[in-house]
Amino acid sequence: MRTAIILAAGKGTRMRSNQPKVVHAILQKPMLAHVVDHLREAQVERIIAIVGHEADKVKECVTGVEFVYQNEQLGTGHAVLQAEQLLGDVDGNTMVICGDTPLIYAETIENIFNYHEAQRAKATILTAQVDNPTGYGRIIRDQTEHVLGSVEEKDASPQERLIQEINTGTYCFAIKELFWALNQVTNDNAQGEYYLPDVLKILADADYPVRGYKTNDFEQTLGINDRVALANAERIMRERINTFWMREGVTIINPDSTYIGSDVKIGSDTIIYPNTHIYGKSVIGSDVVIGPDCYIHESTIADYAYVHQSVIHDSSVGSHTSVGPYAHLRNNTAVGEHVRVGNFVEMKNTQFGSHSGSAHLAYLGDAEVGERVNIGCGSITVNYDGEKKHKTIIDDDVFVGCNSNLIAPITIGAGAYIAAGSTLTDDVPDDALAIARERQTNKLGYAEKLKPKKK
Template identity: 35%
Template sequence: MTDPQLAVVILAAGQGTRMKSRTPKVLHRLGGVPLVGHVLHTAQELGAQHTVTVVRHERERVSAAIMEMAPETIIAEQDDIPGTGRAMEAGLEALPNDFEGQIVVLSGDVPLLDAATVGMLLDAHRTNQNELTLLSAFYDDPTGFGRVVRDDAGAFDSIVEQKDASEEQRKITEINSGVYVFDAAAARRVLPSLGTDNAQGEKYLTDAAHVIRGEGGRIEAIGIDDTWLVQGINDRVQLGETALEYNRRLIRYWQRQGVTVHDPASTIIERGVSIGQDVELLPGTQLRGATTIAAGAIIGPDTTLVDCEVGEDAVVKRTDATLSVIGARATVGPWSYLRPNSIVGEDGKIGTFVETKNSTIGNGSKVPHLSYIGDTTVGEGSNVGAGTITANYDGVNKHKTTVGNHVRTGSHNVFVAPVTIGDGAYTGAGTTVRKDIPAGALAITVAQQRNIEGWVVENRPGTAAAEAAARAEEGHTDAGTGNLS
């Protein structure tokens, strides 16, 4: 449900120089999703009527990514005046003039903050009729963070930045997380009064609390102990550490949904993945993108699936697959490579050292070993022999191979596309198929074998092969006379 009295402003204007990257900080990926994508998802779960994202650094690139993920988002651009206070002003100006509800302020580089925690903050804000409510967190080591100062009764008093804090205030372990709920009227009243008279020459959003407090407005700070929820990303170290924590939490979620994860430390699951009950994930499994795994499937070990669909009770091991569909009870691997648009039907098989691309393997059909199958359709119940190659590319265009139902092809075949193999047909070992095979026919391309006796002894004298051949010939001669040595 959409809440008409709720707006979310996401601050995503920072450059993120400590990332040392050509990619804007908020577009670095965590759990398969850009950092700002996690925050946009939280805004959607809150049901906000309006979501505004404030951009500045590489605004075109960041804006395009946001529009792709959440096209309903309003993009606001921060001008050259720096600081979170100025960013919030830009976000406020993008909201309808008649909006008088609550504004949740989130940071585009804080990916783990969930809608439940923000919802708790919003409920407290509304229940207690605050003008400003901020989320705080308790850190064992709060160095570098602004401290939340409380009065003798435990109520919010002020926010003191690290550089301005006294020795006593630096001992405070409650920090300001940068997550706020403003009443829109209070924000419109206070933000224009914020100045840049500070060491950084920036408009600080934290100064809004000082102004509201001075006017007698009600402010509340609500603390949480789970510091990961407010962990911001400033460099690659924090990105890596937060990604590990996110993955750990996601794995625990799926375990509680009935998924067995044999080695959580070596398993990666991204945000868009869906997994059914009684699925087993073996060590070294990576499930990425929009992959879906149906109930009872076994995935891994050492398997990466990207945007794949796996049916019930399928087994996929030591496989790399992208944009592919694996049917119920099918088996894939080990050491299989499924390139985009590969489809394996129910009870089908893709075996060891098989590569497929843009191909459909019908129900119950098998490609067991050492084959390349590209731009091919295989019908039901067929078996493609070991070492088969579909020669689908003529140097300019790709061509299609069609294999019918219940076909049996021999080992080391080459299908020179375009070619069709009819239902129930057979091919002999070593066959090169250059023209269509009728249903029920046997195709062979076998030249008469020719043996040139004595060739090795004559042409490779002194080699181990020549010596072995000579001994064999000598033994054969002796056996013919009955005088075995």
């Protein structure tokens, strides 16, 4: 069985935040969630997270993970030892990985497991060769290149500090040997902590095979300790994702100003213009044009749609539909096919039928709108009475004139016409003309009385 232990108990003091470090987001997804997703992609069957500081907030940001609480933060070795209560009797291998390393590839995780198993090792450490190893633990090898251990920089001798192969903080262990060794780790070191890397030397001294798996991509091993590193990690992930989609047939006009989340799906021949943000599990079809200046979250945009300078979240847009500029679709709005949603139109929890249109300056909330409906400029569904939200139903082929107020709950029958400027409180039958406004009165010559008299 392949399992994983994620170290996620630390506060992350250098982040200078009231939030736990691992819940800080990269492309609007907690860094811990990135790590969990990569482990799952690598076919890890069971994931345990060690939590401590603000544990409840950490638990909220991931699902399908088991949690163990570390009451005191006494070092990485002590943290991993907390998982013995869940994994102590499990046969197989476990990966120990930090929750602040969201850039590691699933492929790398799988390769480490495969290498560890092929070598029949009891411990395998992910290492990297760097020009400047300052701040990292150094890997100690014997003449046959087998790993003897890892020494923290504060405890390293001057000769050991010259070593450029570093400990990235990611390991694979045989589970039973891991906990056997952890129970022998002491805190006799400069920090007074129980170091996980000490397990390597304990296993090597007991003649258990310890190996190092060296990556040529140091970037993927980067841990995030402050806001500067957080911004750098987001830049790296953004570049990765944008490069992937461009190679899949998506045109990104300016990759430096385009942000696409790791769970987004995009069809070929779609064009994305600058200053566009697409997050969550959004699905963008083929031959779509998005941007500039769009924000899309947890939404579906069908083939051949056009969205520009608009905000869409938790909603869907049908094929051949145009949205924007400056439109806002939210809260489970579903827009049909061949629809026009124009400038300064907001829809909330609304079903808007195919071949209908709302060209400008309208609000539709908690509404069901049929097909071939026209919503005139300045028209709104008045859905809130101060206590509850109410529904508006507009059947097929309705024409709503400009500046109309439809006070919910209300139903407008198929084929009806609403005269401009009407405020409706009652249902309108099919094919009726509804007029609800004050009759116009012209007072001839009255304007002269309003003009200031000349002195």
